[in-house]
Every structure is written in C-alpha cells, then in structure tokens.
Amino acid sequence: xxxxxxxxxxxxxxxxxxxxxxxxxxxxxxxxxxxxxxxxxxxxxxxxxxxxxxxxxxxxxxxxxxxxxxxxxxxxxxxxxxxxxxxxxxxxxxxxxxxxxxxxxxxxxxxxxxxxxxxxxxxxxxxxxxxxxxxxxxxxxxxxxxxxxxxxxxxxxxxxxxxxxxxxxxxxxxxxxxxxxxxxxxxxxxxxxxxxxxxxxxxxxxxxxxxxxxxxxxxxxxxxxxxxxxxxxxxxxxxxxxxxxxxxxxxxxxxxxxxxxxxxxxxxxxxxxxxxxxxxxxxxxxxxxxxxxxxxxxxxxxxxxxxxxxxxxxxxxxxxxxxxxxxxxxxxxxxxxxxxxxxxxxxxxxxxxxxxxxxxxxxxxxxxxxxxxxxxxxxxxxxxxxxxxx
Numbered sequence: 001x002x003x004x005x006x007x008x009x010x011x012x013x014x015x016x017x018x019x020x021x022x023x024x025x026x027x028x029x030x031x032x033x034x035x036x037x038x039x040x041x042x043x044x045x046x047x048x049x050x051x052x053x054x055x056x057x058x059x060x061x062x063x064x065x066x067x068x069x070x071x072x073x074x075x076x077x078x079x080x081x082x083x084x085x086x087x088x089x090x091x092x093x094x095x096x097x098x099x100x101x102x103x104x105x106x107x108x109x110x111x112x113x114x115x116x117x118x119x120x121x122x123x124x125x126x127x128x129x130x131x132x133x134x135x136x137x138x139x140x141x142x143x144x145x146x147x148x149x150x151x152x153x154x155x156x157x158x159x160x161x162x163x164x165x166x167x168x169x170x171x172x173x174x175x176x177x178x179x180x181x182x183x184x185x186x187x188x189x190x191x192x193x194x195x196x197x198x199x200x201x202x203x204x205x206x207x208x209x210x211x212x213x214x215x216x217x218x219x220x221x222x223x224x225x226x227x228x229x230x231x232x233x234x235x236x237x238x239x240x241x242x243x244x245x246x247x248x249x250x251x252x253x254x255x256x257x258x259x260x261x262x263x264x265x266x267x268x269x270x271x272x273x274x275x276x277x278x279x280x281x282x283x284x285x286x287x288x289x290x291x292x293x294x295x296x297x298x299x300x301x302x303x304x305x306x307x308x309x310x311x312x313x314x315x316x317x318x319x320x321x322x323x324x325x326x327x328x329x330x331x332x333x334x335x336x337x338x339x340x341x342x343x344x345x346x347x348x349x350x351x352x353x354x355x356x357x358x359x360x361x362x363x364x365x366x367x368x369x370x371x372x373x374x375x376x377x378x379x380x381x382x383x384x385x386x387x388x389x390x
Contacts, residue, residue, distance in 0.1 A: 003129070004127070004128060004129065004183075006181065006183045007127040007182050007183060007184075008081060010180040010181065010182045011081065011082035011084075011085055011127075011172075012082050012083065012084050012085075013084075013180055014082070014084075014174060014180060015082050015083070015084025015085040015086075015087065016084045017174055017177055018084075018088060018174075019084055019087065019088060024061060024063075024088065025061050025063045026063065027063050027066050027067050027070070028063060028067050030067075030071075031043040031046075031064060031067060031068065033122060033148075033150040033209065033220065033222050034150065034209050034220045036211060036212050038212070039209050039210075039211075039212060040209045040220075040222055043067075043068060043071075043072055045148050045224055046068075046118050046120060046148060047118065049068065049072050049074040049118055050073040050074065051073060051074070051075065052117035052118060053074075053075050053114070053115075053118075054074045054077070054116060054117065054119065055076075055079065055110075055118070055119035055120070055140070055141075056068075056076055056077065056078040056079065056119075056120065056121075057079060057106050057120065057121035057125055057137075058079070058080060058081070058106070058122075058123075058124025058125070058127070059080045059085075060078075060080060060085050060088070060089070060124075061085065061088040061089055061092070062078055062088070062089030062090075062092065062099065062101055063093075064122060065077075065078040065089075065093075065099045065101070066093050066096050066099050068099075069097065069098030069099040074098065075098050076098060076099045076100070077113070077116070078099065078100070078101045078102070079101075079103075079104065079109045080101065080103055081103070081104065081105055086101060086102075086103035106128070106133065106136065107128075107133060107136040110136045110137065110139065110140030111136070111140075115140060115141060115142045115145075116141050116142065117141075117142055117145055118145050118146045118148075119137060119140075119141055119145065119146075119147050119148075120147070120148040120149070120150075121148075122150045123151070123152070123220075125149050125151065126151050126152055126184045126185050126186060126187075127182060127184060127185075128185075129167075129185065130165065130185055130187075130192075131165070131195075134195060134198075134199035134201070135199050137199075137227075138200040138227060141227040142227065143227055143228065143229040143230060144226060144227060145226065145227045146225070146226050146227075147196075147201060147226065147227060148222070148223070148224055149192075149222070149225070150220055150221075150222050151186075151187075151192065151221050151222075152184065152186050152218075152220060152221075153189070153208055153219040153220060153221040153295075154217055154218060154219040154295065154301070155186070155217070155218060156217065157217070158299040159299070159339065160295045160296050160299055160339055161187050161188040161191075161295075162185075162186055162187055162188065162191075162341070163187075163190075163191060163296065164191075165185065165187065165191065165195070166185075167183035167184055167185050168183065168186060169181055169182070169183060169184075170182050170183075170186065188292065188296065189206045189221055189223070189292070190281050190284065192206070192221070192223055193206065193223075193283070196225050200227065200228050201225040201226060201227055201228060202225060202226050203223060203224070204224045204225065204226060205222075205224045206221055206224075207221065207222045207224075208220075208221055208222075208301070209221070209222055210301060210333065217299065217334055219295075219301055250321070250322050251279065251280045251323045251324075251325075252277060252278055252279045252289075252323075252324050252325070253277045253278065253280060253286055253293065253324070253325045253326075253327055254274075254275040254277035254324060254325075254326055254362055254363055255276045255277050255290045255293070255294055255307075255327050255328075255329050256310075256326065256327065256328045256329065256370055257276070257294075257300075257332065258328075259349055261349030261350075261351070262349045262350045262351040262352055263275075263350050263351075263352060263355070263367070264298070264336055264347060264348075264350075265347070265349075265350050265356070265363070266297065266298070266344040266345055266346060266348075267344065267346040268343055268344050268360065269343050269344075271358060272358050272359065272360040273350075273356055273358055273359050273360065274360035274362070274363040275360075275363040275366060275367075276293055276294050276297050276298050276344075277289075277290070277293050277297075278293040278296075278297070280325075285304075286309055286325045287304045287307040287309065287327070288304065290307045290327045290329065291303070291304060291306075291307065294329065296339060297342050297344055298334075298337065298347050299334055299335075299336065300332045300333065300334045300335075301332060301333040302329050302331065302333070306330050306331045306332065307327050307328075307329055307330075308328045308329075308330065309325060309326070309327050310326040310327060310328060310366070310369060310370055310385065310386065311325070311326060311369060311383055311384050311386050312324070312383070312384050312386075313325075313326065313362070313365050313382070314381060314382045314384075315365070315379060315380070315381040315382070322362075324365065324381075326369055326370060336348075352371070352374065355367075355374070355376065359376060361379060364376045364377075364378035365381045365383075369383045369385075
C-alpha cells in the first residue's frame with residue numbers, strides 16, 4: 001500500500017476511536033508545537049496574524065485553529081484529509097468566527113483557494129511526501145509568508161532522523177487501543193532545509209525541542225521558514241562538465257565524549273573503532289555538524305553550547321587534502337545506541353588507559369591532539385588549536 005494511503009487509513013481509524021469516546025481536546029491557552037506543555041515558543045513565531053489568512057495543515061480536531069482565531073484574530077482555514085478527524089472539528093467548532101474547516105487533500109485544496117499569509121503544521125506534514133507538499137505550499141503562500149513546521153526528530157525508541165527522503169514506519173498510540181502503523185518522512189534537519197530551499201523557501205531557524213523528562217528520548221524539531229519572492233529572470237551560465245571532478249579535499253569532525261567509564265567509541269562496518277563524527281554538510285557550522293552527527297550515529301542529544309572545538313588537523317591521503325576538526329562535548333542526553341542505516345554502531349565506553357587497537361586514523365589523531373600523553377600510533381598530521389572563547 002502506498003505510504004500516504006497507509007496514513008489516510010490510520011488517521012481515519014484514529015478519528016473513529018476519538019469520536020467513539022466523544023473526546024474533544026480543549027482549546028489551548030497558547031499554541032504549542034509539541035505534546036508537552038511549556039516546551040518551545042508560542043504563536044509569536046507566526047508573526048502578526050491579526051486579520052491574516054492562516055493555513056492549518058492537517059487541522060485534526062480543530063483546537064489549534066480555534067485558538068488562533070479567538071486569541072489572535074486570525075482567519076484560519078484548517079484542511080484535514082481524514083473525514084473522521086474533520087467530523088470532530090466541525091461537530092464542535094463549526095460556528096467559531098474566523099475559523100473554517102475543509103475536508104480533503106491539502107495539495108488539492110491549495111490549488112483551489114486564494115493565497116495564504118502564513119501556514120503551519122503541528123506534527124502533520126511528515127505524513128505527506130515532501131516532494132508533493134512543498135511545491136503546493138510554495139504556490140499556495142504569498143511571497144514572504146512564514147511556514148512553521150513541527151516535525152518528529154527522535155522517536156520513543158531513540159531512533160533518530162533519516163538522511164534520505166524516504167518514509168519509514170512509525171506508530172500512532174492511543175490509550176489502550178492497538179497502535180496504528182503509519183509511514184512518516186522523519187528527516188534530518190539539514191535534509192528538511194535542503195528540501196525547503198529547493199522548493200522556494202528560506203529556512204530561518206531549526207530548533208530541537210526535547211521531552212521535559214530527561215529520561216525520555218523523544219525530540220521534536222521546529223522549523224521556521226519563509227516563502228521566498230518569485231524569482232526574476234536570471235542570467236544564464238555555462239553548465240559544468242559531465243566528467244566527475246577529481247577528489248581534492250574532505251572536511252569532517254570528530255567528537256570526544258568522556259564519561260566515568262571512559263571515551264565513547266563505536267565500531268565501523270570495516271572493523272575500526274572510532275569517535276562519533278562525519279562530514280560537514282553545506283551551510284553547517286562545525287558545532288552543528290557535531291550535534292547532528294552525534295544524534296544520527298548514537299542517538300545522543302547535545303546542544304551547540306555543549307560543544308567546544310579543539311582545533312584543526314590537516315593531512316593528505318593520496319591526492320586528497322583531509323581537514324578534521326576535533327571537538328569536546330561537555331554534556332549530552334540519552335544513552336548511546338546503534339542507529340539504523342548507520343555505518344558505525346556497537347557504541348561503548350573505553351577507559352583511557354585501556355584504549356583498544358584498530359582505532360580509525362582520524363580518531364587517533366584527534367585523541368592525541370587533545371591528550372598528547374596518550375600512547376597511540378598514527379600517521380602525522382598538522383594540528384592548529386583554536387583560540388579559547390572569550
């Protein structure tokens with residue numbers, strides 16, 4: 001069954017169960033982007049929406065739309081694909097001034113309505129193929145309109161986001177009922193930014209919002225984007241050669257995490273042991289790369305303020321100039337665990353005086369740059385320490 005058909009069926013059943021319980025969520029005092037009270041910002045991230053047309057993507061029972069209409073004077077249109085979810089909204093909120101509820105596919109509805117001044121989705125856009133939803137949102141929003149998305153980053157099982165635009169199975173949980181399988185596009189923040197940029201948006205901020213219970217693994221990401229103006233005619237340029245370029249440089253990071261048990265190392269599929277880390281992606285700071293790679297490879301959650309950059313290591317591998325930035329992570333949340341589709345796993349803590357053989361050369365270089373007293377053999381590399389932060 002196609003992914004979006006699976007999701008349509010799941011939310012249809014979910015709505016039926018809630019209708020049978022006669023449950024209607026209360027109108028919130030403020031807009032919440034996560035299921036947890038007091039975590040993250042409120043409606044202010046949408047800007048001034050008084051009298052503005054606002055789109056609620058996947059409006060569910062309609063309580064968010066009603067809050068924006070009543071507390072902020074917005075003219076909100078909630079679009080919901082599930083007939084049972086739509087029934088929940090109109091059975092309770094059909095007469096609310098400033099709020100209207102449509103049943104149907106948001107992509108199709110956007111083709112038939114006038115442009116919106118703002119749009120948001122609280123946990124819902126991940127159920128639609130972004131290659132289908134984002135072009136429709138670009139066409140359905142006015143230039144400069146904000147698009148605010150709350151999306152899953154790390155699930156109940158500590159499984160982090162994907163770096164490929166593919167859906168995966170996630171479960172909808174509701175009291176004592178059997179869980180409902182869905183197909184969600186749970187994507188890494190950088191991948192969401194790439195997609196939004198591709199389809200005519202500028203990403204202004206991405207925040208990771210953690211569960212208030214520090215023992216819980218769930219993390220939501222809040223993306224603040226803005227619809228770019230329509231592009232004027234552009235000057236043409238010569239295309240690149242179809243011949244692939246010769247590799248000449250590689251830039252990456254390696255992260256040192258020290259606990260009472262020692263240094264965190266994982267085993268690569270090739271057999272080497274190495275620090276968490278990886279390649280710097282376009283537009284990322286080194287600190288952002290450390291936080292992203294740590295989450296993707298180990299499931300651990302760190303903040304940018306928890307990362308201290310040590311310096312750069314430069315060496316050559318055949319014709320490739322390799323630049324590696326070492327970092328020390330002071331604090332993190334969660335327990336390290338093997339992540340799906342990652343090449344490094346089996347994470348374990350190793351005492352500094354009992355480090356194993358077969359360390360990956362970059363990890364060995366970072367460790368000795370940090371602690372020159374460590375007895376580790378590796379090819380030489382030129383290390384330049386960063387100046388301490390003032």
